[in-house]
Amino acid sequence: MGTLTDLDRQFRETEGELQQGAKRAKDLQDSIDRQQADDRSVIAKMIIWAFVVFVGIVVVAAILGAAFRDWNQMVEPAKFLMGILGSIMLPVVTLVIGYYFGKK
Numbered sequence: 001m002g003t004l005t006d007l008d009r010q011f012r013e014t015e016g017e018l019q020q021g022a023k024r025a026k027d028l029q030d031s032i033d034r035q036q037a038d039d040r041s042v043i044a045k046m047i048i049w050a051f052v053v054f055v056g057i058v059v060v061a062a063i064l065g066a067a068f069r070d071w072n073q074m075v076e077p078a079k080f081l082m083g084i085l086g087s088i089m090l091p092v093v094t095l096v097i098g099y100y101f102g103k104k
Contacts, residue, residue: 043096048096048097051090051092058082061077
């Protein structure tokens, strides 16, 4: 009978270790998920801020150009900068936001 008691005790210890291992694995996965969410947030914020800063630069450049030069000289550079905003930066911002925040 002593052997069965020893086996029962070993089974209980093993079950306890398995439960602890499962808890550690869940805690580790939760930590990984939080870190990924933080990384996504940082990347998205960087891209959005880059877009906002670039739009600000375009606006300031247009205002300064209009103030110090003839407005007609500013038409081509303004079209170029707006083309960059519309064709490069906006799709990148949309892609980043859709990728990082469009899925769980």
